[in-house]
Amino acid sequence: MDKDKNISQAQPPVESPPAPKLPKGLAVTYIGIFAVMLIIPTIIWGALMIACRFSPELYDKINPPMNESGGMAGEKIAEFPTTFNIKTYTAEVEAWYDDHLPFRSLICNSYDDLKAAVEKPYNSTIRPALVELFHSNENGGVAELPEETIVDILGDGTQSPEESEETVPNFDNEESSPSDCEHVYDAGEIEVEPTCAEWGVVKYSCTKCSHSYREYTAKKAHDYVALTDTFDLVTCGSKYERFLKCNDCGYEKDDSGIKQHKNHKKIKTVKPSYTSYGYTLASCKYCGGEYRTDIKAKLYDTSYAVERVWNNTAIEGRYQWLYYLGDNSMGYYQGTNLLTEAELAYYNSILVQLNEICKAKGITLQICIWPNKEQVYPEYYLGAEVVNEYKRVERLVDYIHENSDVKIIYPLAELTAAKPYWETYYKFDTHWNHAGGFIGHQAMLKSLDLETANLYNFPVGTSDRHGGDLINLGKPDGTYTGDTEYEITYRPEITTDSSFGGTGANDIRHTTAANATNDCNFVMLADSYRCFQLDLIQKDFSDAYLCHRSQVNEQMTKDAIKNADILVLAAVERYDYDIFNTAIQIINILSQE
Secondary structure, three states: OHHHHHHHHOOOOOOOOOOOOOOHHHHHHHHHHHHHHHHHHHHHHHHHHHHHOOOHHHHHHHOOOOOOOOOOOOOOOOOOOOOOOOOOHHHHHHHHHHHOOOOHHHHHHHHHHHHHHHHHHHHHHHHHHHHHHHOOOOOOOEOOOOOOOHHHHHOOOOOOOOOOOOOOOOOOOOOOOOOOOOOOEOOOEEEEOOOOOOOEEEEEEEOOOOOEEEEEEOOOOOOEEEEEEOHHHOOOOOEEOEEEEEOOOOOEEEOOEEOOOOEEEEEEEEOOOOOOOEEEEEEEOOOOOEEEEEEEOOEOOOOOOOOEEEOOOEEEOHHHOEEEOOOOHHHHHHOOOOOOHHHHHHHHHHHHHHHHHHHHOOOEEEEEEEOOHHHHOHHHOOOOOOOOOOOHHHHHHHHHHHHOOOEEEOOHHHHHHHOOOOOOEOOOOOOEOHHHHHHHHHHHHHHOOOOOOOHHHOOEEEEEEOOOHHHHHHOOOOOOOOEEEEEEOOOOOOOOOEEEOOOOOOOOEEEEOOOOOEEEEEEEEEOHHHHHOHHHHHHHEEEEEEEEHHHOOOHHHHHHHHOOOEEEEEEEHHHHHHHHHHHHHHHHHHHOO
16 A cells, blocks of 8 residues: 555656757867867978978977976876777877977976966965964974984994992991980091092091991092003094003093093084074184084975976975985885885895894995985975875885894984984985985994094084086076085094095095095995995994995905995885895805805
8 A cells, every 4th residue: 555655656757858959060160170289290290300300409499308396207298009909908008198398398398387377476475485484483383303313313422431430338337326405417527538549548536426427428539640541642533542541549440431522612502493503602612613502493395385396307305405306215205115025034034044144154234225305304295295194115114123133223213313413414315425425324333333423513614615416407497506515534543555437426436545444345236326425434334345236246346245244235215125126136145156
């Protein structure tokens, strides 16, 4: 009954009104216009391509390199399909046509130029005014200082601590105090004068009764004279020897240490800004160098800013900082290119195999992955939002630490902690600078359980640096100045006895130094980041051989690897995979013996 009722009450379907029809003549006109828009540019483009065969200069003018905002370097351009698949052929042809549209690069570059022209007043005038108005105070506009300082992470290389004072022992007094007297003691009488070798004794007597007690007093300070003292002969940051002897008791001690800066006078105080931490700049009494104290957190600019991509290779962030877009650098920054569990296990197995071979031959293996620039300086980066805070290389390093005894480092924390004292990467270059190279070098030494040094203790000069590989690669439109070059006086007492080869990215470099810090054969296979460590390595190792990873099969490199005491395999983060490719080649080299 109810069923019938429901059927009887069902509403008939509502028919949609018929779509309005265009007049036949107007429809033909629209189709003709659309066809002309597609066909005419293609015909013109085809004619120009024929003309370009006789004039390459014309091709460069009508088809300049792409400079699309938001583009990625190394973007793959679709190719015309060479095989026919009924399900995908039309889509493949469409993809090819999209990537080969007539005048595509001219149109895109013109759009990019127009966009830049419109944004220029905002970036140069409006945005700075907004930043000053809304972000120049410390209410939410201050970046926190790194939780760890460079001193905490790498050690401060301090002088030997002052001789600790011995705890004064308790005197063994006889219990003879009358219980019915509220003792009032006198100022005490010296019974035994203290010396630098013996405790003194003082007797305290009650003024009301016959009770008394005794206490030891601290020893006198030693009257030291220097037997050997090289403190004045070394520069700041270097070791000095100082052996002292007491005139009174003959006690001798080793007071050697690291010569540190001593405050001479304050040069200036710099307030925090969006590009610099606040600090007091002081000069050193000993070396005349300058160093920072009283660090204050810098301001953090969160205002809207427009990213600009140059030549599909470099992206310009805040305050003209340039970043590299190639080799999937953005994926490393965003944390979107994580390794699978199987890939982590595979990479770990390669390093475990290499490590076991090295240990069997008396070689210490060290793996170094140097952070990409945007990982250390994200505050100026506008490329993309971070998707995973726990990123690819951090996961890889943690996995290897948890599943092997391979020595591997990724000194992101060290380089971040150093930022209040020095800029560790160039503004207009893909590389770290000499300060960053120093920090990475010390992190490596620490991993190897070797003696480290603190850049803070060394004389560090500065000069202006002009240019940078990102300016050359990206060819940005504008004037880029304000980069810093650091000149570090590192262990001047150590001299290089011999050197072979150049200091460029593709050069093999071999040096010897008899009085180097570590007497051993050191071999490093790395990329161009190593060029900023050459001066340090040649003073820290008596025999140092450095080359690019691609030169692993050179006979000189093979011989150096076989004779190594320490073998370092390093790469900047975006080339992390190449460490494992090179590791396989080294396994083959060492297995042939």
